[in-house]
Amino acid sequence: MKRTLIVRIPELVGEKVKIAGWINVRRDHGKLIFIDLRDRSGVIQIVIIPDNEEAYQRAREVRDEYVIEVEGLVKKRPGGQSTEKLETSSVEIEVEKMKIISRVEGELSFEVSSKKLDVNIQTLLDNRNLSLRNKRVNDIFKIYSQILKSYNDVMRENDFLEIKSPKILSTASEGGANFFKMEYFQGEAFLAQSPQFYKQAGVGAFERVFEIGTVFRAEPHFTTRHVNEYTSFDAEMGFIESYADIMKQLTQVMKRIIRDIQKNCASELAEYESELFVPDEFPKIKLTEALEILKKEFGKEMEGIDIDPEGERLIGEWAKKTYNSDFIFLTHYPSSIRPFYTMPSADPQYTESFDLIFKGVEIATGGQRIHDYNQLVASIQSHGLKLDDFKHYLEIFKLGIPPHGGWGLGSERIVQKVLGIKNIKEVILFPRDVKRLTP
Amino acid sequence: MKRTLIVRIPELVGEKVKIAGWINVRRDHGKLIFIDLRDRSGVIQIVIIPDNEEAYQRAREVRDEYVIEVEGLVKKRPGGQSTEKLETSSVEIEVEKMKIISRVEGELSFEVSSKKLDVNIQTLLDNRNLSLRNKRVNDIFKIYSQILKSYNDVMRENDFLEIKSPKILSTASEGGANFFKMEYFQGEAFLAQSPQFYKQAGVGAFERVFEIGTVFRAEPHFTTRHVNEYTSFDAEMGFIESYADIMKQLTQVMKRIIRDIQKNCASELAEYESELFVPDEFPKIKLTEALEILKKEFGKEMEGIDIDPEGERLIGEWAKKTYNSDFIFLTHYPSSIRPFYTMPSADPQYTESFDLIFKGVEIATGGQRIHDYNQLVASIQSHGLKLDDFKHYLEIFKLGIPPHGGWGLGSERIVQKVLGIKNIKEVILFPRDVKRLTP
Incomplete structure (x- = not known):
């Protein structure tokens, strides 16, 4: 039988x-x-x-x-x-x-059949093989699998080619901080923090590319939003008019992901009492406007033109209240806090870039990039970086590259915020942090 | 406009x-x-x-x-x-x-509009941003993107859940050779050679899992079949009757991939004059039978019970001639050359495992795994390994794990052999080998 x-x-x-x-x-x-x-x-x-x-x-x-x-x-x-x-x-x-x-060997650390596991995060993760059997925990990964599929589907439907870029790099680029160093035969190498340079190369060859891949961040901090290894949803598209095209494409992606999980994971969402507010267009405000709102509505003043996690949370609240939206784009970050390859705005103090805030947490960063070789050379120099460190990257822009831009989207933060889960480590099968390399 | x-x-x-x-x-x-x-x-x-x-x-x-x-x-x-x-x-x-x-800065190294680039592999890869613009080279990655999609689709249709497992490990497991070592904050860590242990953990939580992910191999050799970083198609399924279930599932996967590219990439295949022979069932012979065939038909004698790349090539030829098939499974590899977690056959000298040969090259390795905790402990010991190195892995099997098995499938080798491309590095966007870490 x-x-x-x-x-x-x-x-x-x-x-x-x-x-x-x-x-x-x-x-x-x-x-x-x-x-x-x-x-x-x-x-x-x-x-x-x-x-x-x-x-x-x-x-x-x-x-x-x-x-x-x-x-x-x-x-x-x-x-x-x-x-x-x-x-x-x-x-x-x-x-x-x-x-x-x-058979089971020895005693189980807790009962997995209970509706909600009543264990702290260390126990949950130390006993990952057991905790994953609890339905409520298990459901997280069913939704995550759906998100992986939705991203893949929506990118392909928009004519993006799926690529796989190298994770081992010869130099710690993009400024150099927070890279993991590794031994590479007789020499050393670094683990990729992002496929940024390779997806830009992809524009030259394929116009539109996307990647679902592991990224590595040697960030030494402990927060509920950070891990040292995660899965990034990246995209880069050529022949854009402006960074607004990127936000438009990303809006479509997010709406598709949310729609798919609402359709295919309804019982799992219900279990978590997830409520989602997804307007047809996401509100967009300049970062400087966001800072004014923080000051006026919440009495919160930031130092300089930047926003912190608490500020993002409050702006998320404000977007919900004002636009009935879980999403809001913050745009025009200052050049001083964006990487050298970011396209400057007409006022070169600012950039044609954005963050996407979902339920008060930044889930994506993106924008238009510099595509002109000489402008890029100047930008590397004005950021105090060495041209020699970007020799291979610069080659891309010697060959004729159209205006382009893209995003990096933290895949795990999507499921975390959709389900209202406090710690990002709960939504990763076997998370890695400064102190956790097992199981 | x-x-x-x-x-x-x-x-x-x-x-x-x-x-x-x-x-x-x-x-x-x-x-x-x-x-x-x-x-x-x-x-x-x-x-x-x-x-x-x-x-x-x-x-x-x-x-x-x-x-x-x-x-x-x-x-x-x-x-x-x-x-x-x-x-x-x-x-x-x-x-x-x-x-x-x-605009283009400087001179182009070669003409990309020519039908077939007449450059050696070093030039091809050194000038990757340019060579990718050649139609014939570009086509490789269109087919590869289709293969990524087909694998994703067919696994999901068979009720496998997509997972992402960690690439940073605390120990160099599975014997310890060929692992890249990295600095991890105050300590050290290793890059995953395969998601083997994590996909087996996945069986305990989800029964059927698949992963499309980067794997890292610190193999010091230069061949046309090896690179140090590639994308592996992994799968693991529970509640199997035997390793034959795994071969059956893998056969379905390969047939689906080939059918999809024949349907959706017909002009690209024609360009490469690709001919594919895919019978409904793939021939299966024991490794020992394969060795007899090598001796009898090709006068080739192997040392011990193992097969080398030349032997695989000849068996591929034999399968084509005898079964009109580009695929052949070799089964029952000796325990001595399989990892400790491989399920032994009734005759414990051999294992319930297989390699899948496609056009004379091994593209997948798989089989049934040991699921009983005590049997696994004994196997680790009899392989001369230290139990302590497998502490976290062993935890999986204390919790009740059904009979299961799976495979690791080299995604790039599929496109390499489909198109008859000599060197695997040509089918990877930015390949990594002992000497190549750029571009």
Whole structure:
């Protein structure tokens, strides 16, 4: 007999089936043993009666998270026995045969069948293999997988080519801070902080490129928003009129991602009581305007023309209140705090660049880049950087490059903010921070 | 006026259009100037007549690879003037306005408009930004992007969840050779050679997972098949009956990838004169049988039970001749040359594992893994490895793990062999080898 997925069982009343999965929880009720069995598709109640001696013997032996395979009859459920509402609660399986496939060694650190794991983040991550089995935790990665797909789909539909750029670099470019250094045969190398230079090269070859890839940041700080390794959604597009084209494309991307998860992950969103406010166009204000709003509406004054995480949170609140929008673009960051390759505005103190704030957190940075070779050379010099460090990068711009721009979008921050999860490490399978390299 | 992509132009005879792109080649013909203009969608001939003084002046100035924007009238083409057949050859554009968007600095190292670049691999890669603009080179990455999509699609359709696993590891596991070492804040770390341990963890949480990710191999050799950083297509699936389930799933994946590129990249395949022989089921023979065939049919004797690249090439030939198949599975590799986590066969000298050979090159390695905690502990010890190095890995198997297996598939080798390209470095945008860390 072939295995049937649990989600299919309610359609099979009166039939014999084989299912396999993990024991979510076992309940002994008088002489009957009830087990909630879990596979990748769902959870179902199975019943073992004492008359079936062999199966009953096995059922008495099993504990939470044992892997078992059972054959049995699908029956309409009398009702009243379940302690928790299951999607399959109209049926149960009366077990005829039971096989133990894999056992648990030692004690489990916590009960994974509980609705909400009541453990701190260290325990959650130290016991990652166990915590991932909790439905609420597991759901995060179903949504994340959908986000990966949506980004891929929407970029391709807009004629972007998917590329994979190198992660090992010869020099720590873009200023040099926060790069991980590695041994590379007889010499040394650095891990890429972003595919920035390579996606710009991609414009020269393919006009429009996107990449879903790992980026590495040797940032020594502990926050709920930072990790040292994450998956970046990058894009770069040529023949733009201005940075507004980039914001327009990114708006389409975000709307598509949100629409897809609302459509395909509705039950998971409901579980997290996620509420999303996504207007057709996202509000856009200049950074300097945002700073005025912070001062006027929240009495918060920033030093210089820059915004901090608290400021982003407040601007997010303001956008929600004012535009009923979870998203807001802040534009025209000063050149002094943007990388040398950022296109200056008509007033060269500012740049044709933006951050996208989602529910009070910056999830993307982007803008137009300098495409003229001589302007780029001048910008490298005026930023106090050495031309020699950008020798290979500059080659790109000797070959005729159209006006272009793009973004880097933190994929994990999307799911974090969609679900309202406090710490970004909770939405990464096996996160890495200054102190965490395991499991 | 909005920009029109070149591929659309033949439908617009009699209309005024704006197009933009790179100068593929300029030809001066008597008083007329002809330019083949290239954008991401194709190439078209544009004509500039001397009467249009302003445009004519600009046209005399431009050189190969300049980026220009032109407005003009789409006309049926008189014929006879084109030196090369273009997809758009039924029409041409009579230029009314021309704008130079971006210039070339210095001399180009070679002519990118030629059908086949006649340069050696070092020149090809040293001038990567230029060589990628050659159509034949560019096509490689269109096919590669399609392969990325096909793998993503087919895995999802088979209910695999997409995951992203960490690339920074605390220990050099799996034996320890060929790992890159890096500085990690106050300590050190290693770059992942494969997502092996994490995808197995994924089985415990999601049953079926796949990953498209960078892997790093500190292999010091120079061959046409190796690079030090590449993109691996990984998969792992739980609740299998045997390693045969893995081969079946992988067969489906490869058939899907080939079918998709045949359907969506027909002209690119034709350009490379690619011929593909993909039977419905791939032949499978034991490695020991393969060694007998090598001896009997090719007079080649291997030392011990193993096969070398030359042997794989000959077995590929044999599979083609015998089964009219570009694919062949070699199965039951000896335990001594497989990693400790490989499931032993009934005869424990051998393993429930396989390599997939495509056109004479190994493109995938896979098989069933050990899922029982105690068996795994014994296998680590009998392989002479230290249990302590696998502490975190072993945790996975304390929690109840079903029988499972998977594969690692070299994504670049697929496109390399599909197109019959000699060196794998040609199919990677910016490849990394022992001596190459740039561009």
